[in-house]
Amino acid sequence: xxxxEKPFFPGQEKGxxxxxxxxxxxxxxxxxxxxxxxxxxxxxxxxxLISARGIIDLDxxxxxxxxxxxxxxxxxxxxxxxxxxxxxxxxxxxxTDFRIVDIMQNVxxxxxxxxxxxxxxxxxxxxxxxxxxxxxxxxxxxVQTAGTARNFEFKSIPxxxxxxxxxxxxxxxxxxxxxxxxxxxxxxxxKTASVDFKKPIKEPIDEKNNNSISHDDLEKGGGAEx
Amino acid sequence: MFWIILGYIAFLVVFLIFSLAAFYxxxxxxxxxxxTKSMMIIYSLISLVIIVGTxxxxxIF
Numbered sequence: 068x069x070x071x072e073k074p075f076f077p078g079q080e081k082g083x084x085x086x087x088x089x090x091x092x093x094x095x096x097x098x099x100x101x102x103x104x105x106x107x108x109x110x111x112x113x114x115x116l117i118s119a120r121g122i123i124d125l126d127x128x129x130x131x132x133x134x135x136x137x138x139x140x141x142x143x144x145x146x147x148x149x150x151x152x153x154x155x156x157x158x159x160x161x162x163t164d165f166r167i168v169d170i171m172q173n174v175x176x177x178x179x180x181x182x183x184x185x186x187x188x189x190x191x192x193x194x195x196x197x198x199x200x201x202x203x204x205x206x207x208x209x210v211q212t213a214g215t216a217r218n219f220e221f222k223s224i225p226x227x228x229x230x231x232x233x234x235x236x237x238x239x240x241x242x243x244x245x246x247x248x249x250x251x252x253x254x255x256x257x258k259t260a261s262v263d264f265k266k267p268i269k270e271p272i273d274e275k276n277n278n279s280i281s282h283d284d285l286e287k288g289g290g291a292e293x
Numbered sequence: 294m295f296w297i298i299l300g301y302i303a304f305l306v307v308f309l310i311f312s313l314a315a316f317y318x319x320x321x322x323x324x325x326x327x328x329t330k331s332m333m334i335i336y337s338l339i340s341l342v343i344i345v346g347t348x349x350x351x352x353i354f
Contacts, residue, residue: 075324128294130354135301135349138347142308149315149336156329157322172322246353
């Protein structure tokens with residue numbers, strides 16, 4: 068398969084265009100970055116201060132043990148940082164021309180991919196709360212969907228007001244398309260049976276158990292048997 | 294001292310397995326042109342510097 072034909076995200080339909088793609092704002096990772104940096108540096112500052120005052124005086128074996136322990140500690144902090152970075156960097160929000168995809172990476176070996184059609188969107192809220200989000204324009208977007216489809220919460224999204232407006236616009240476009248008869252395809256990831264969405268679904272009518280009121284029922288004055 | 298070096302090598306094996314798992318995530322779920330490749334290179338370089346530096350210092354002392 069050529070690189071160009073490779074889908075942009077898992078489950079992307081043929082002809083489905085990615086309209087918007089974003090990650091969490093880099094500042095949302097700042098706390099974890101500073102914490103990892105602090106964890107890496109603090110023990111060495113303490114060690115230097117103690118050594119300078121001559122509180123501890125290590126023999127060559129003690130020095131070697133200290134080197135090995137320091138090395139293991141630094142590698143541990145580095146690994147911790149990488150896991151935190153993956154958790155931050157692989158959380159992705161994708162909006163295509165007919166659906167929303169929320170990819171949540173929970174550290175390693177835990178990944179959650181949820182999606183909903185744009186025509187199912189009922190309500191979109193954008194919330195900017197706090198000093199840094201206000202100054203650097205990032206916040207949370209809540210997308211409420213109809214029926215049993217799950218709701219979405221996208222945290223630390225840059226320019227949340229613009230993005231929420233875009234979701235509403237795309238939702239409107241999707242509805243207009245549906246009115247014209249161009250149905251938005253159903254999400255592929257959670258689909259269990261193949262359905263031809265271009266054909267209108269006509270279920271066979273069971274004459275005996277049909278609960279609708281017929282003209283004859285109305286004339287009889289009784290109504291249908293429910 | 295032998296046991297400490299052995300313990301360190303055992304730690305390095307665990308660290309290597311963890312790093313490979315993390316790299317797998319970066320390769321599998323990263324996107325073309327994103328920062329996963331750069332992060333993998335930087336992470337590998339820092340790890341190598343720490344490990345090589347540790348053995349170098351152990352030989353010197």
